[in-house]
Amino acid sequence: MAQHSVIDDLKKSKILELLDQGKRMDGRGLDEPRKVTVEVNAIPKANGSARVKLGDTETICGVKIQPDRPFPDMGDKGIFICTAELLPLSHPSVETGPPNPDVIELARVVDRGVRESHMVDVSELVIEKNKSVVGVFADIVVVDYDGNLFDACSYAATAALLNTKMPKWEMTDDGPTLVEGAESDLPTTTIPVSITMAKIGNHIVVDPNGDEWASMDCRVTITTDSDGNIVAMQKGGEDGFTLDEIIKCGDLSIKAGTQIRETLKNAVKAG
Amino acid sequence: MGGRESTLVLLDENGIRCDGRKVDEPRRIMIKAGGLKNADGSAYIEFGDNKILVGVFGPRDVHPKHMSNTDTGILRVRYHMEPFSVGERKNPAPSRREIEISKVIKEALLPAVILDKFPRTAVDVFIEVLQADGGTRCAALAAASVALADAGIPMRDMVAACAAGKAADTIILDVNNEEDQAGQADMPVGYMPNLDKITLLQLDGVLSPEEFKKCVKVGVDGCKLVYELQKKALHEKYFQNGGDQ
Numbered sequence: 168m169a170q171h172s173v174i175d176d177l178k179k180s181k182i183l184e185l186l187d188q189g190k191r192m193d194g195r196g197l198d199e200p201r202k203v204t205v206e207v208n209a210i211p212k213a214n215g216s217a218r219v220k221l222g223d224t225e226t227i228c229g230v231k232i233q234p235d236r237p238f239p240d241m242g243d244k245g246i247f248i249c250t251a252e253l254l255p256l257s258h259p260s261v262e263t264g265p266p267n268p269d270v271i272e273l274a275r276v277v278d279r280g281v282r283e284s285h286m287v288d289v290s291e292l293v294i295e296k297n298k299s300v301v302g303v304f305a306d307i308v309v310v311d312y313d314g315n316l317f318d319a320c321s322y323a324a325t326a327a328l329l330n331t332k333m334p335k336w337e338m339t340d341d342g343p344t345l346v347e348g349a350e351s352d353l354p355t356t357t358i359p360v361s362i363t364m365a366k367i368g369n370h371i372v373v374d375p376n377g378d379e380w381a382s383m384d385c386r387v388t389i390t391t392d393s394d395g396n397i398v399a400m401q402k403g404g405e406d407g408f409t410l411d412e413i414i415k416c417g418d419l420s421i422k423a424g425t426q427i428r429e430t431l432k433n434a435v436k437a438g
Numbered sequence: 439m440g441g442r443e444s445t446l447v448l449l450d451e452n453g454i455r456c457d458g459r460k461v462d463e464p465r466r467i468m469i470k471a472g473g474l475k476n477a478d479g480s481a482y483i484e485f486g487d488n489k490i491l492v493g494v495f496g497p498r499d500v501h502p503k504h505m506s507n508t509d510t511g512i513l514r515v516r517y518h519m520e521p522f523s524v525g526e527r528k529n530p531a532p533s534r535r536e537i538e539i540s541k542v543i544k545e546a547l548l549p550a551v552i553l554d555k556f557p558r559t560a561v562d563v564f565i566e567v568l569q570a571d572g573g574t575r576c577a578a579l580a581a582a583s584v585a586l587a588d589a590g591i592p593m594r595d596m597v598a599a600c601a602a603g604k605a606a607d608t609i610i611l612d613v614n615n616e617e618d619q620a621g622q623a624d625m626p627v628g629y630m631p632n633l634d635k636i637t638l639l640q641l642d643g644v645l646s647p648e649e650f651k652k653c654v655k656v657g658v659d660g661c662k663l664v665y666e667l668q669k670k671a672l673h674e675k676y677f678q679n680g681g682d683q
Contacts, residue, residue, distance in 0.1 A: 210489070210569045213522040223475050227568060229522020252530065255516065256493025256564035258476045262501070263516055306521040306530070310491060310566065311474050 172381075179367075179382035186370040192378060193222075200362070200374035200423050203322060203430050207330040207438030215331025215353065217434075219323040222376055223313035228305055228323035230331045232353075234294060234343035235302030245292020246302040249278035251309070251320045258312040276401045277307065277320045277361075280390035284359035284398040287328060291354040295338040303331075303353065314380035317388045317401075321361040322431060328353060329435040359398060360428045361390040362420035366408060371415060373423050387413065389420035393428065397421075446620055449606035456616050457486075464600060464612040464660055469581065469671035471588045477564075479589020481671065483581035486614055487571035492581040494589040497559035505560070511553030512560050515544035517578055519567040539575050540565075546579055546599070546628040546638035552592040561591055572615030573601045576626045576664075579638060584668050588675070595630035596668050597637055600660030602627060602653045604645060609652045611660045623649075627657030631665045 182192060191197065201222030210216035213229035235246050251274035255261045266274070281287070292301035305327060307320045335349035365375035365383035375383055385404030392398050397417060402408065408416065448456055455461065465486030474480035477493035484490075500506035517540040521527050532540075543565070553561065563585065565578045576599035583596040603613035605621030613624045623643025629636050636658070645653055 210522055212487070212525065212569050212571070216522065227520075229520060229568075231522050231527035233527060250521075250530070254493075254518075254564065254566050255562070256474060256477050256480065256491065256495075256566060259478075259495050259498070304521065304527055306527075308520055308566070312476055 175378070175381040178378050182379060182382050183368050186367060186372070191372065193376060197370065198373050198419055198423065200318070200427065201376065203427055205322070205326050205431060205434035205438075207326055207435050213327075214333065215327045215329075217323050217326035217330060219319055219326060221315060221319040221322065221374065223311060224309070224315060224319040225311040226307055226309050226316070226319045226323040228307040228320070228327035230327045231304045231306070232331070232333055233302055233304075234299055234336050237297065237300040242297030243290065243293055245289040245300040247282060247287045247289055247305075248302070249281055249305040249307070249324055250274050251277050251307040251316075253309045253312070253316070257309045272401075272403070273316055273320065276317055276388055276399075277324060279401070280321050280359050280361045280388075280399045281305070281324055281328070284357050284390060284392045286325070286355050286357055286359050288354040288356050294336050294343050299336070299338060299343045301333065301336070303328075312377060314375050314377040315363050317363045318361050318374060321359070321390070322427065325359060326431050326435055328355060329358065329431065330438060357392040357394065358428050358431060359390050359392050360424040360431070361388050361399070362423045362427070363388040364416045364419060366404075366406065366412065371412060371419070373419055387416050389416060391421050391424040395421055446616060448617060448620060449608055455605075455610065457614055461608055461610045462656065464663055465614065467664060467667050469584055469667050471584050471671040471675040477585075477589070479585045479587070479591070481581040481584035481588060483577050485573060485577035485580070486612075487569060488567070488574050488577045489569040490574065490578050490581050491566045491568060492578065492585040493564045494561065494582075494585045494591070495564075496561035496589070497553070497556040497591075498562070500558065500560040506558045508557055509554065511556035511558075513544055513548055513551060513553060513563070514560055515540050515547065515563045515565065515582070517543055517565045517567070517575070519570060519574075523567050523570045539578075542638055542640065543575060543579050543582060546597055547582060547586065549635060549637050550583065550593050550595055550597050550630060551586060552594060555592065561586070561589075572613060572618045573626070575599075575638075576601050576628070579628050580664050580668060584671055587672055595632040596665065597628050597630055598661035598665035598668060599626065599628040599638060600657060600664050601625060602657035602660060604643060604649060604653065609649060609656055611656050623653070625653050625657055627654065627661055629658050629661035631662055
């Protein structure tokens with residue numbers, strides 16, 4: 168979404184003018200994320216799934232589980248992989264073809280947030296040590312764009328993983344064999360929540376929407392876990408944060424993250 | 439995930455199919471026009487367990503430029519399945535199958551759209567299969583027509599689509615995944631009811647000449663059912679509650 172237009176420049180001055188009065192274009196408080204709506208099990212064919220709307224940004228995550236060979240140096244751990252893709256129907260500027268650096272960053276940041284929180288307990292995903300493990304693939308697609316894909320993708324992944332039912336395999340002479348009717352919840356340890364904040368002028372706003380995203384000077388994404396630890400961070404954009412600003416962002420991420428964790432938990436429970 | 443067992447009964451003695459339908463009964467179909475904010479036109483369809491989202495952009499500049507045509511606008515279609523849409527995780531890169539389906543859907547839509555008023559532009563149709571369960575190309579084509587209409591692209595008619603086929607020696611309407619795998623024939627049909635034109639037609643399986651005729655007719659009848667739902671979807675968006683969402 169690196170495309171800039173004259174309109175963005177015009178909007179930026181308006182956004183800044185409002186921020187100086189402590190307001191945002193869509194009426195939110197500076198530390199207020201947009202409404203998160205979660206529909207779990209949106210794709211019944213997947214082992215787990217969620218369709219998440221963060222304001223007008225919309226993402227779908229489907230989790231697929233299948234037996235796999237372990238990585239050579241990690242024979243006692245299962246595999247967790249998270250991908251993200253911007254679909255061309257999400258925005259007029261998105262083109263088909265290999266992903267651009269923005270999208271690669273998006274996928275890696277979302278993967279890192281979930282991975283580093285140790286949400287998925289990969290030590291529980293071993294079928295036979297060094298031979299066969301369970302692979303968990305969380306594939307996320309963006310279907311509509313209005314800024315802050317990092318958080319929208321992260322919430323979709325988290326909600327889908329919480330909603331995932333894991334089939335059971337047993338090692339036989341033919342390799343891993345599916346045990347019918349022995350599904351269990353995916354072993355998870357915590358609920359990571361990422362919060363992205365943008366710096367526009369000298370203001371920090373939580374969950375920038377599309378216009379704010381196009382106007383920001385820089386951004387930081389901070390992922391927290393259920394215990395309130397910060398587990399992953401990514402700064403981006405062409406400007407920098409002061410130390411005070413980063414500390415403030417850490418506090419904001421814990422505060423906003425707590426509310427969103429509840430939203431995700433309740434949606435999974437209700438679904 | 440193990441091969442399908444032959445215990446599956448495609449048609450029981452009362453003429454009921456494996457998913458409880460009668461031979462001439464389509465699956466549950468829900469079509470919604472609009473829904474995507476950024477796309478110029480969009481549609482969402484649930485066709486049985488198929489779930490498909492379509493976004494349309496344009497007419498807009500052609501990129502790469504050499505694809506543009508000075509006499510008319512061009513239509514481009516991408517049919518794509520999500521990795522989580524099928525049983526085994528699908529590689530996200532476009533397969534040969536997806537490239538072929540993109541082409542047949544494009545050629546099914548071309549007779550409907552009027553693009554000569556927009557030279558040097560492109561209309562892009564992006565089809566994303568979120569969940570697949572047999573008959574995705576028909577469901578995708580029906581949804582793409584609604585999305586094109588929603589985008590305000592001038593059209594001669596909407597293309598409706600539905601598959602017919604043969605299972606347990608009987609001609610059936612709207613072949614589902616099990617019937618596609620274990621049945622005898624699958625015939626996707628795309629059809630413009632107002633112009634009485636079939637714009638998509640494929641077949642795999644064996645049909646006698648008689649069966650073939652019946653199968654096409656059943657397919658076209660299915661298209662007419664779908665057509666009503668397509669019109670209803672547009673009507674719901676534009677003529678109720680004051681329209682624009």
